[in-house]
Amino acid sequence: MEDDDWSEDCAPRRVMEIFATKWTSMILHTLHARHSGAARSGALHRSLPGLSKKMFVQTLRDMETSGLIERRVDSTVPPAVTYTLTPLGLRFVGLVDMVYHWGRDNADALDDLQPRLGARRGRGAQAAGPAG
Amino acid sequence: MEDDDWSEDCAPRRVMEIFATKWTSMILHTLHARHSGAARSGALHRSLPGLSKKMFVQTLRDMETSGLIERRVDSTVPPAVTYTLTPLGLRFVGLVDMVYHWGRDNADALDDLQPRLGARRGRGAQAAGPAG
DNA sequence: CAGGATCCTCCACGATACTG
DNA sequence: CAGTATCGTGGAGGATCCTG
Numbered sequence: 001m002e003d004d005d006w007s008e009d010c011a012p013r014r015v016m017e018i019f020a021t022k023w024t025s026m027i028l029h030t031l032h033a034r035h036s037g038a039a040r041s042g043a044l045h046r047s048l049p050g051l052s053k054k055m056f057v058q059t060l061r062d063m064e065t066s067g068l069i070e071r072r073v074d075s076t077v078p079p080a081v082t083y084t085l086t087p088l089g090l091r092f093v094g095l096v097d098m099v100y101h102w103g104r105d106n107a108d109a110l111d112d113l114q115p116r117l118g119a120r121r122g123r124g125a126q127a128a129g130p131a132g
Numbered sequence: 133m134e135d136d137d138w139s140e141d142c143a144p145r146r147v148m149e150i151f152a153t154k155w156t157s158m159i160l161h162t163l164h165a166r167h168s169g170a171a172r173s174g175a176l177h178r179s180l181p182g183l184s185k186k187m188f189v190q191t192l193r194d195m196e197t198s199g200l201i202e203r204r205v206d207s208t209v210p211p212a213v214t215y216t217l218t219p220l221g222l223r224f225v226g227l228v229d230m231v232y233h234w235g236r237d238n239a240d241a242l243d244d245l246q247p248r249l250g251a252r253r254g255r256g257a258q259a260a261g262p263a264g
Numbered sequence: 265c266a267g268g269a270t271c272c273t274c275c276a277c278g279a280t281a282c283t284g
Numbered sequence: 285c286a287g288t289a290t291c292g293t294g295g296a297g298g299a300t301c302c303t304g
Contacts, residue, residue, distance in 0.1 A: 007181065011235035012161070014242045019151045021276075029144070041286060049139060052278050057287060062248045077284080078285040091241045095234050102227050103147035109223045110146045116194045153296075173266055184298050189267055209304080210265040 018092060023051055023059045025096045028068065031085055032093045038084040068092060150224060155183055155191045157228045160200065163217055164225045170216040200224060 006012075019025055030047050031039055039047075045056050060083060063069045068089035074080040085093065103110060138144075151157055162179050163171055171179075177188050192215060195201045200221035206212040217225065235242060 006162075006179070011239055011242060012158070012232040015231055015235035016151060016154070016157065019148060020154075022148070022152075023277095025148065026144070030138075045286095047138070053287085054279085054289095055277055058277090065246055065248055067244065067246045073286090079284085079287085081286060088241060088244050091238060095231070095238070098230060098234065099147055099227070100144040102230065103143035106223060106227070107143055109220060110143060112199065112220050114197055114199050116197055155297095177266095185267075186299085187297055190297090205266090211267095211304085213266060 015095070018095070021059055021062065023048070023055055024063060024068075025099070026051075027059060027063065028085070028089060028093050029096045029100060031069070031083065032090070032097075037090070038082055041081045041083065044083060063089070147227070150227070153191055153194065155180070155187055156195060156200075157231070158183075159191060159195065160217070160221060160225050161228045161232060163201070163215065164222070164229075169222070170214055173213045173215065176215060195221070 026048055027044070031037060031044060034047050035044060041060075045051065045053070048056070060069065060071070064071050067086055070084045070086050072082045072084065074082070158180055159176070163169060163176060166179050167176060173192075177183065177185070180188070192201065192203070196203050199218055202216045202218055204214045204216065206214070
């Protein structure tokens with residue numbers, strides 16, 4: 001990195017934008033690792049516990065716009081929608097996997113991290129939701 | 133990753149918490165790469181364009197609590213405060229550097245990313261600030 | 265020089281309800 | 285099954301003022 005340009009839109013900062021939206025990396029990874037690059041909406045959603053429907057769809061839209069995934073609709077009833085990794089998306093999967101892999105190799109470092117005082121464990125989600 | 137636990141606090145999700153606060157990774161990296169692991173507050177801040185004073189201090193506090201950096205105060209007038217990477221912090225520098233390095237090696241992929249429609253380039257910061 | 269306190273904006277994210 | 289619309293919340297993050 002030496003004397004690299006550290007300005008507003010240098011590479012490092014741009015990479016981080018991928019992780020700015022919490023679920024993007026997880027969708028990328030899950031789509032690749034658990035669905036071999038393509039999955040129907042429902043199945044994909046079900047493999048991401050804690051992800052609300054709204055953010056799920058919204059994140060997918062953003063990812064489609066970005067060119068990370070492709071959306072294919074089978075106009076039947078009921079509709080079947082399939083999301084597929086694009087080649088570009090696949091490249092970012094590489095990054096995501098790298099980061100996740102580091103996490104597994106350095107679980108002890110993660111354990112050593114003292115939680116920030118106001119650290120929020122996923123407060124809510126539907127995990128502990130009461131029966132409607 | 134195969135059949136790893138994908139639950140709320142699995143390794144991947146915990147790693148991402150490091151990047152949850154925008155500036156943590158940049159401070160880690162800068163402290164290491166531009167200041168060899170230790171720097172005074174002002175100097176460190178000056179090497180991070182776009183970072184407001186508030187977030188600078190707040191992020192440093194969180195990082196200190198987490199055990200990523202150490203804060204040493206020289207109680208003189210004017211005060212001199214030095215922030216130093218802890219061994220734990222240094223391990224996370226490894227992760228951050230990995231990610232940033234990927235960004236440099238894959239600048240073309242970053243370029244290929246279509247901007248999300250409402251994508252905000254750092255709106256504000258003091259980059260374009262008027263004199264005053 | 266370092267940083268606390270306060271006010272404000274914006275948006276990621278969740279919950280719920282509804283459509284086809 | 286897939287998706288939209290709407291509402292509400294928290295907290296990241298910036299600007300400004302003040303202290304020692």
